[in-house]
Amino acid sequence: MKVAVVLNQSAGTLMGMPIERATDAVRQAFQRNGAEVEVVATQAAGCGEAVRRAAESDAEVLVVGGGDGTILTGANAAMKAGKALGVLPLGTMNLLARDLNTPMDWPDAVHAVAAGDLRPIDVGEVNGEVFLNASVLGLYPRIIQERDAHQHRFGLRKWPAMALAVAKALRDFPVLDVYIDLGQGARRVRTPVLAVSNNPYAEGYGPVLRRTTLESGQFGVYLARHRDTWGLLRLIARMSTGSWQSDGDLETLSAATLTVHSRRRHLRVANDGEVRRFTPPLVYRMRAGGLRMLVPKAPPER
Template identity: 40%
Template sequence: MKVALVVNSSSGSLLGKPDAAAELEAKLRGAGLEVVAVLDGDASDLVSRMAQARDLSVDAIVTAGGDGTIATAAEALLGSDKALAPLPLGTMNLLAKDLGIPVDLDAAIAVFADAETTEIDVGDVNGHKFLCNSMLGVPARLAERRERNRLHMGVVGWWRHVIAGLKSMYRYPAMRIGLDLGDGPVTIRSKAVVVADNAYDEGFGHVLTRSRLDRGELTLYATRRLSAWPLVRLSIRMALGRWTDDVDLETHHVKELTVTSRRRLLRVMNDGETRLIAPPLKYRILPKALKVLRPKSAAPAPELESAA
């Protein structure tokens, strides 16, 4: 298989590793993959390097970075015949985990040497793509704080980040937004709104994981209250895998939705990357719009149709 390697050296796992691109290239070649080009750099020119890789004569684009890097690759690869092969080198690696790609780097590379191609859905908000989720409110603010301090986090820094997050749950004022799910706008107040590219699974140990990435739907999760007891109860239920029907969590499955606000700009976190976007926020799902590589054994079993 012919591949191009695109490295985002500013991703979490690659910070401070100047020889990362050469090491990754050697590992890919050692697994039997033909590396046509290595495009190394930081996030500043990532978009142009992804476009350059797309135009090469290759079968797949191997991305070395986190979920934000992968989302950038998805924007470049939409409508092309190139498959995306995400290496788990970010902080969360949510898409790689959902695809069944091992978090161990050598194991992940071995997967790509004998992988299958499948098609997954892509989320879109005002032209910006996401493959995992898009968040508003407290999660977006915490992500911005994490990015500002990432180079100096360390163990103590991460604990401070966690504590700051818990404080924000109580101190951050609820957003007042308009929400249109197709039946006309309604006003809600919430501290955290998540639009997921397909629904999250339930079950013990399944926290923010998705077994299906091609249902062709967005799932909206919005908190109603975040005072002490509802937050504790929701956290416990998430750990136990029974959280999506919590009384303080509003859930909707839609093809598209619109978020309005009196604010001039809303802070949005798409797959871990924050940006300011002018409302209204128009969300939609692009069914099976992206080709990806995944382990052959990780292909989901077909869903049974319900009896009429």
């Protein structure tokens, strides 16, 4: 099996690590598992081009190491080229890698993916653009843009900038006025946050929500009905205790298709943390089994 690996050396896990040490570890892990491998490390600015070149090579599998945005770039390239994708978690959240049961420790992740199996997972799509984790409207894309602006303007690090952005968004509390249609007719909703996840979230706790399957062929659709900042803060508190799905102001739905209509000319949407502007209507479609993944082997059944 031929494998092409691209590492985003600007990602947090690799910062402070000699890059030759990282590339050697990846190369040796895949070679031990019988693969013919090429490994490239690049700064964030050149990552997209490096991923494109790797996808267009004669490799059968494209492996991308980085955060969720880099992984999404890899998924787009792999799907366009008709190749399988592997992910090495190097970012902050590493949402897809967690749901594939990839170890978060760097050496363990490299060994697990290199020795992994191929299997298909679902991919979400909105107006022709894919996402692997979630597509979010309302407060979240605004927060991301505010965070990026604070980083650029004041030179802040990611998390202090994020804290300021969250505080501003919660203070202003903008409400989205849209119509949603899950195939049974459109209805109007007013919400600060509308989230569409690629496969529903499981009940759990903490800031990183988990999915127990990536093969159900269904979106999870989450509508916040909270009317003020305190209501959203209550939801966040319930997330930390694992009782967020019992929040009476959170509507939880599932569907294989979803259309969002709006009178606005454009809607801001965060796909896997990357903000895009779309012209409504937003048409969500599920590509069931649309991406082959190189994933860690499942633990043996007892």
